[in-house]
Amino acid sequence: MLAYYLDLALRSLKRSPGLTALMVLTIAFGVAASMTAWSVLRAVSGDPIPWKSAQLYVPQIDMWGPSAQANNPDLGTEPPDALDYNDALALMHDHRATLQSAMYQIGPSVVPADRARHPLTAGGHAVFSEFFQMLDVPFQYGGGWSAADDEQRAPVVVIGSKLNEKVFDGGNSVGKMLNVDGHDYRVVGVLKDWNPQPRFYDVVDAHGFVSDAEDLFLPFNTAIAGGLPNQGNTNCNDTPEAGFTGLQRSSCVWIAYMAQLDDAASASGYLNYLKGFARARYPNWAPNVRLRNLPDWLDREHVVPSDTKVSLLIALGLLLVCLVNTAGLLLAKFLRRSPEIGVRRALGAPRAAIYAQFLTEGAVIGLAGGVLGLGLTGVGVASVGLVLPRDIASLARLDVPLLATTLVVAVLASLSAALYPTIRASRVQPAWQLKSN
Numbered sequence: 001m002l003a004y005y006l007d008l009a010l011r012s013l014k015r016s017p018g019l020t021a022l023m024v025l026t027i028a029f030g031v032a033a034s035m036t037a038w039s040v041l042r043a044v045s046g047d048p049i050p051w052k053s054a055q056l057y058v059p060q061i062d063m064w065g066p067s068a069q070a071n072n073p074d075l076g077t078e079p080p081d082a083l084d085y086n087d088a089l090a091l092m093h094d095h096r097a098t099l100q101s102a103m104y105q106i107g108p109s110v111v112p113a114d115r116a117r118h119p120l121t122a123g124g125h126a127v128f129s130e131f132f133q134m135l136d137v138p139f140q141y142g143g144g145w146s147a148a149d150d151e152q153r154a155p156v157v158v159i160g161s162k163l164n165e166k167v168f169d170g171g172n173s174v175g176k177m178l179n180v181d182g183h184d185y186r187v188v189g190v191l192k193d194w195n196p197q198p199r200f201y202d203v204v205d206a207h208g209f210v211s212d213a214e215d216l217f218l219p220f221n222t223a224i225a226g227g228l229p230n231q232g233n234t235n236c237n238d239t240p241e242a243g244f245t246g247l248q249r250s251s252c253v254w255i256a257y258m259a260q261l262d263d264a265a266s267a268s269g270y271l272n273y274l275k276g277f278a279r280a281r282y283p284n285w286a287p288n289v290r291l292r293n294l295p296d297w298l299d300r301e302h303v304v305p306s307d308t309k310v311s312l313l314i315a316l317g318l319l320l321v322c323l324v325n326t327a328g329l330l331l332a333k334f335l336r337r338s339p340e341i342g343v344r345r346a347l348g349a350p351r352a353a354i355y356a357q358f359l360t361e362g363a364v365i366g367l368a369g370g371v372l373g374l375g376l377t378g379v380g381v382a383s384v385g386l387v388l389p390r391d392i393a394s395l396a397r398l399d400v401p402l403l404a405t406t407l408v409v410a411v412l413a414s415l416s417a418a419l420y421p422t423i424r425a426s427r428v429q430p431a432w433q434l435k436s437n
Contacts (some may be wrong), residue, residue, distance in 0.1 A: 106230070145392055160216065358421070362419075366412070384396050
């Protein structure tokens with residue numbers, strides 16, 4: 001019977017090609033707009049490390065006190081979203097988490113050994129050795145440095161795959177020397193192509209999404225001793241002393257921090273530790289601390305841009321308008337066939353047969369609209385950079401799940417639009433149609 005209903009649907013659609021084309025285009029545009037917006041939202045709202053995000057936590061400590069909150073209403077009751085240098089080092093020294101790392105953003109110059117190659121500016125972070133194990137960072141060659149290297153301020157470096165390609169032609173560069181800001185560092189590891197989106201380990205400095213992968217990672221203490229300045233955000237309650245050393249002595253916040261806590265009991269214990277830590281270091285006010293796991297932290301920092309959510313809502317509204325228009329066209333089309341429906345019902349066709357016939361016709365329209373919508377979705381995904389920032393637009397991908405979803409949504413949307421016209425058509429009274437014809 002399905003083949004029979006498909007044959008009836010195709011014949012009906014061929015009888016009014018202009019109306020059919022209009023409905024197909026309406027469904028295609030509505031679905032393409034929705035799928036384009038969804039592809040962007042899907043890309044920016046995904047969990048960057050789903051197998052471990054519930055174990056990764058970001059601590060916050062209020063080192064400024066109630067007076068800062070009174071002078072800065074935007075801060076509210078929240079502690080700053082980063083740490084100052086002294087608190088970060090104290091947390092690292094106490095080491096109450098399974099794994100942990102303080103980090104800050106750097107941007108040193110790199111001079112290739114081959115003088116034919118120009119110096120370049122490399123973006124990266126100064127981190128502790130546990131950073132790589134904590135975040136399951138993938139290596140192509142070698143690995144991270146040791147805790148002893150942290151303590152000894154060893155001149156070692158982990159570089160990204162793109163920097164390795166630029167400086168060492170992509171080969172195994174472990175053990176080779178790299179000139180960073182005029183000092184030689186020994187390469188101990190080369191990363192695979194690793195650029196998580198969002199850049200969850202330091203969303204305050206990275207603003208969530210960065211299209212280019214980081215070039216290098218240096219030991220935190222080595223970078224401090226070498227005077228590599230912070231290239232990320234710095235927020236101060238009081239004016240610090242001049243220079244990078246003055247920044248380290250101040251209460252300015254510029255250090256990102258992440259800790260791995262393996263279970264709820266560990267997280268609860270760490271939160272109690274933070275309260276005691278704050279009480280001891282800042283006895284003049286009640287401890288004001290926060291401890292959020294990674295998903296909650298990304299929500300707190302509003303990493304997913306509001307523009308993408310608004311775009312999706314607008315696109316869904318457009319799809320709804322398209323469905324209403326399609327339903328109106330189908331209603332007019334189906335009711336014009338009332339004599340045909342009356343004859344079929346008089347000859348014994350049940351209402352289920354009418355439902356099957358017209359819903360099949362709606363599904364065919366949806367499938368055709370979905371196929372056309374695939375091309376329009378591809379154009380939309382390629383064009384999102386015209387309305388959204390480049391770093392976010394570059395995350396949208398036209399992949400198999402998106403294509404399959406486009407077809408499914410198109411068919412379901414068309415069936416939804418055809419449902420009310422089908423119900424009206426199936427209620428046609430055979431006696432009235434026979435009398436009037």
